[in-house]
């Protein structure tokens with residue numbers, strides 16, 4: 033086929049998402065179920081196809097995960113038919129944005145290609161295989177569980193932390209289960225697939241890099257560099273130059289055109305007077321469209337669009353008197369990271385739409401989060417995720433997909449890693465929000481501390497990726513973006529990777545062994561992971577688990593608790609603070625409160641140490657199914673009390689009381705991470721639970737923007753007469769911190785005589801609560817009444833005589849008076865009183 037000038041046309045794209053079926057193709061399928069030509073969704077996966085067809089139970093409920101294990105041991109063939117007619121284009125490519133995972137693709141019976149990496153895009157020239165009329169496309173997936181097992185032998189043993197050798201193949205690690213995730217190894221065409229028809233040439237890769245060349249007050253000199261790789265359709269004898277191609281780059285009204293004289297061409301556009309992009313609470317998020325066009329004789333052959341923001345972003349790891357810093361700096365301004373770790377929002381990640389990303393990211397923003405770390409046991413998220421983060425000013429840190437395991441550096445894995453990194457750094461590198469590529473999750477730490485070195489007997493374990501291949505590729509494909517070999521990372525292979533004095537750390541000792549007040553024992557330079565478990569919200573839990581009776585240890589509860597000794601750790605972490613309740617609803621509330629309190633204790637401590645500590649990334653923001661986990665948002669997308677605790681602890685301005693020094697001297701820390709100074713009278717008082725002020729003082733304070741002040745609490749306030757009956761309250765403006773001299777279980781919190789007024793308002797209710805005594809952790813678990821009820825705040829401490837009004841949005845809730853029910857309107861007082869009653873009765 034030859035192409036003449038007049039036949040040059042823009043490339044066309046046609047999605048192939050219709051008419052798919054899936055058929056079991058070998059494996060331990062249950063007898064009596066017809067698994068042939070089941071209607072299938074693309075993008076999708078086999079579990080959701082079988083579910084939609086009514087052939088399996090919901091994998092997220094009860095112990096269905098176990099019952100459905102056969103799906104991951106079965107081969108599955110996806111088939112569709114589509115009509116096609118030659119439109120005269122020279123080339124016709126079959127393009128898969130994501131195949132999960134080990135697949136053979138056939139068109140009209142002929143083998144098109146084979147794949148083994150969920151994280152890559154694949155393109156096959158099928159020009160010679162397409163026929164006029166009906167075409168049959170099949171994708172046969174080999175069962176992932178036995179494949180991983182076989183590959184673990186081919187590659188040789190490598191340590192990993194779960195029940196399947198997820199590290200032997202390039203598939204989402206948590207697809208095989210995790211300590212918060214179900215073992216539901218998927219197969220399917222999980223991202224879009226299409227036919228792309230084109231002539232002469234196409235844009236094979238486009239990398240767009242926005243930088244700031246200099247800045248003046250108000251406006252900066254922006255620069256956009258575009259690198260385009262061109263693929264030619266292979267017209268006989270045509271060199272790129274003869275083809276007469278031209279590349280155009282347009283941004284903010286400026287266009288640059290350059291002749292295409294090689295397969296890789298670069299264009300630069302200077303954009304004077306750009307507005308800088310900032311993370312939230314530091315400034316605005318202006319974004320600029322970059323339009324790239326490949327042309328011949330003025331006709332567009334192919335186009336690509338990217339949206340960029342102009343900012344500088346660095347990660348400073350500098351030696352100083354405290355060790356080695358770990359500070360993100362954007363546009364020259366240090367950013368205190370109020371972060372959360374992000375996992376795939378669904379164990380079937382194709383279900384995560386733009387709307388769902390928007391909802392989840394909106395929840396993160398409601399919690400004053402300014403960075404999401406995309407964790408390395410999941411996926412490189414869809415473009416929508418990073419687009420939304422760009423728009424909303426959330427920084428992102430992307431792990432490469434290596435987590436909690438040693439990885440072979442030999443073939444065939446090595447080439448897969450290289451191809452996957454090329455695809456994804458090219459796809460994501462232009463995002464303004466993206467400030468760090470990180471080589472792996474905990475793998476250098478694992479090598480040091482988890483006995484890998486002796487187990488490996490000299491085998492490769494991934495270090496060559498983390499310190500060689502990956503940083504080389506990032507430097508090439510996303511120049512200027514910060515890179516770390518792993519998290520945690522001390523800055524040097526010579527220094528222990530989890531040394532709190534150096535770089536980033538992961539703090540798991542408190543949850544695993546020591547209890548949460550001990551977070552205060554260490555001052556990390558940057559806390560990249562720490563967390564505390566809690567159950568999902570009540571309505572999520574009772575939707576997913578139908579145990580009768582439902583107890584903390586009933587069968588379904590244990591299936592939906594994946595952490596090693598998870599329930600024991602929940603209990604051990606509670607009993608120093610509250611007696612363990614037996615009643616299920618009390619247990620649920622106690623564990624939810626303890627999770628929130630543990631995490632906010634840590635965060636307030638870390639923020640009080642700003643700028644020595646420059647950030648925290650809570651483990652974890654979200655869940656991928658209904659489960660007891662470290663998440664702040666449960667598997668049905670509902671906010672756990674922890675999300676509100678994050679909102680308080682991550683507020684621009686934080687007031688917190690902290691014990692400092694060996695003698696536990698109390699200080700009030702005023703953390704002003706806002707752009708305005710924070711001045712006023714700090715009022716500190718020590719009051720009896722029953723309302724009498726025992727001592728008080730007012731101190732005039734000036735806290736400059738982005739700074740922290742520590743105000744010692746004067747002696748008469750710091751020392752209680754009766755620790756069980758007194759509280760310290762410190763307030764500045766509208767904000768207040770409380771400090772309790774005793775743990776709840778050792779305190780005299782009593783049943784309050786609450787006055788609760790519930791007033792209906794449009795789509796919900798206002799719940800006004802007045803108390804006659806100190807109430808700790810007042811929380812309205814509105815979802816217990818209606819799964820869609822959402823409340824605006826939680827975990828409120830009220831002193832005697834004070835009042836608080838909750839706003840409940842509950843469109844479907846008819847019995848709003850029930851919002852005052854003590855099983856819904858909860859407090860720590862209830863748990864203390866219930867325990868005292870039990871003790872008295874027992």
Ligand code: BMA
Pocket residue numbers: 210211212409435436473474561651662
């Ligand atoms: C960290 C994470 C995850 C894990 C979490 C809780 O190590 O990187 O692997 O889910 O702890 O155990």
